[in-house]
Amino acid sequence: NEGSLWGGRFAGGPAAAMAALSKSTHFDWALAPFDIQASKAHARVLNRAGLLTDDDLAAMLEGLDRLAADVADGTFVPAESDEDVHGALERGLIERVGPELGGRLRAGRSRNDQVATLFRMWLRSAMQRVALGVLDVVDALTAQAAAHPDAIMPGKTHLQAAQPVMLGHHLLAHAQPLLRDIDRLADADRRTAVSPYGSGALAGSSLGLDPAAIAADLGFDAPAENSIDATSSRDFAAEAAFVFAMIAVDLSRLSEEVIIWSTPEFGYVTLADAWSTGSSIMPQKKNPDVAELMRGKAGRLIGDLTGLLATLKAQPLAYNRDLQEDKEPVFDAVAQLELLLPAVTGLVATLEFHTDRMEELAPAGFTLATDIAEWMVRQGVPFRVAHEVAGACVREAESRGVGLDELDDETLAGINPALTPAVREVLTVRGSVESRNAHGGTAPEQVRRQIEVVSACSADL
Numbered sequence: 001n002e003g004s005l006w007g008g009r010f011a012g013g014p015a016a017a018m019a020a021l022s023k024s025t026h027f028d029w030a031l032a033p034f035d036i037q038a039s040k041a042h043a044r045v046l047n048r049a050g051l052l053t054d055d056d057l058a059a060m061l062e063g064l065d066r067l068a069a070d071v072a073d074g075t076f077v078p079a080e081s082d083e084d085v086h087g088a089l090e091r092g093l094i095e096r097v098g099p100e101l102g103g104r105l106r107a108g109r110s111r112n113d114q115v116a117t118l119f120r121m122w123l124r125s126a127m128q129r130v131a132l133g134v135l136d137v138v139d140a141l142t143a144q145a146a147a148h149p150d151a152i153m154p155g156k157t158h159l160q161a162a163q164p165v166m167l168g169h170h171l172l173a174h175a176q177p178l179l180r181d182i183d184r185l186a187d188a189d190r191r192t193a194v195s196p197y198g199s200g201a202l203a204g205s206s207l208g209l210d211p212a213a214i215a216a217d218l219g220f221d222a223p224a225e226n227s228i229d230a231t232s233s234r235d236f237a238a239e240a241a242f243v244f245a246m247i248a249v250d251l252s253r254l255s256e257e258v259i260i261w262s263t264p265e266f267g268y269v270t271l272a273d274a275w276s277t278g279s280s281i282m283p284q285k286k287n288p289d290v291a292e293l294m295r296g297k298a299g300r301l302i303g304d305l306t307g308l309l310a311t312l313k314a315q316p317l318a319y320n321r322d323l324q325e326d327k328e329p330v331f332d333a334v335a336q337l338e339l340l341l342p343a344v345t346g347l348v349a350t351l352e353f354h355t356d357r358m359e360e361l362a363p364a365g366f367t368l369a370t371d372i373a374e375w376m377v378r379q380g381v382p383f384r385v386a387h388e389v390a391g392a393c394v395r396e397a398e399s400r401g402v403g404l405d406e407l408d409d410e411t412l413a414g415i416n417p418a419l420t421p422a423v424r425e426v427l428t429v430r431g432s433v434e435s436r437n438a439h440g441g442t443a444p445e446q447v448r449r450q451i452e453v454v455s456a457c458s459a460d461l
């Protein structure tokens with residue numbers, strides 16, 4: 001069992017099917033740079049504990065640096081006989097500094113505390129990359145909002161005509177959850193920034209190694225409080241998987257709208273050629289594939305989260321090999337987001353909005369009915385009555401096949417004497433949106449304020 005990390009008590013090597021099942025180098029190789037960085041930190045604590053001479057430390061660090069360079073340029077890769085990234089890198093170190101020195105590094109650590117630590121390191125850098133990618137989408141949404149300061153669109157609930165809103169207000173309604181997702185990533189990082197190194201297999205270190213020193217060396221905030229917990233818990237990974245899934249779900253909501261908006265029936269937007277695809281048979285087609293892949297992959301990221309939770313469920317303390325299944329779903333979620341985020345950013349940044357059509361459709365479906373009711377309330381009419389009266393206006397307009405603004409003064413007064421011609425000030429979509437000027441409302445002034453808040457928030461990140 002040449003090269004294995006655990007041959008001593010075995011008379012022979014694993015069966016081929018056992019080795020094939022056990023193997024994880026095809027995915028955990030992503031941890032290699034972190035493994036080497038952590039090995040250098042480990043060598044330094046071994047030295048401080050008197051377990052490695054200064055000369056040995058220097059030779060070890062030099063060997064690890066050479067190994068890191070060979071990993072980076074692809075000269076060193078896992079061999080068929082390597083079970084996981086940790087075994088492969090120990091083989092690589094021994095090939096470079098010899099078995100005497102190379103064999104000293106493993107003292108006081110286990111793959112259990114190693115892998116938990118490296119996964120956290122990998123995830124911390126991945127969460128940062130994802131946050132920046134999400135921020136690009138936020139910036140694209142904000143730029144579109146700022147570029148269309150006067151655009152009014154139909155606002156919908158139940159996908160039915162509801163009330164007119166500003167296009168910028170609607171776009172920023174997609175930016176807000178994404179900003180919360182970025183905040184969630186930063187918050188998750190606080191719990192991820194705790195180092196399991198020094199926990200050993202589960203019980204901690206007997207060799208006088210300092211977990212706090214290695215934690216600080218690796219950029220963690222603190223060493224773990226409990227070595228059993230540190231080697232067996234993966235709630236940090238599940239939490240990240242949730243935020244990744246949430247990002248995908250939030251972007252799928254935006255995507256669904258882009259898909260609907262780009263239909264000729266809606267005609268709100270035209271997609272840029274660079275961010276859409278054609279059909280192999282129908283020459284006229286321009287398909288919103290970015291948005292559809294985003295919508296589809298959201299399902300995949302939800303699967304990554306639920307698969308990971310199912311893996312974690314009911315595992316007894318401490319480390320179990322089940323935990324080797326923790327990495328692929330999280331790696332997959334990040335890989336998908338790294339494909340999706342630049343594409344969604346490109347899609348949003350290049351959307352061409354047909355603002356004339358959006359404004360024309362904004363009053364359709366009697367969306368100013370609420371404005372009539374609220375205008376009457378301002379004249380002292382009880383809302384119950386006002387709602388009835390506005391409803392009667394809708395019924396009248398519908399039966400005549402006209403818009404609310406096309407009802408003449410006489411008809412309005414006939415429905416209710418309180419409906420004087422002055423009501424016409426709210427019977428325009430612009431009057432309607434301008435009247436909703438309380439904090440967070442759709443009035444242009446509020447949208448301008450919101451753009452400032454979101455831009456400042458994004459500049460801070």
Ligand code: ARG
Pocket residue numbers: 024028084111112115319321323324325
């Ligand atoms: N490759 C394993 C993982 O990803 C770490 C190795 C721990 N193996 C063990 N037999 N204790 O979780």
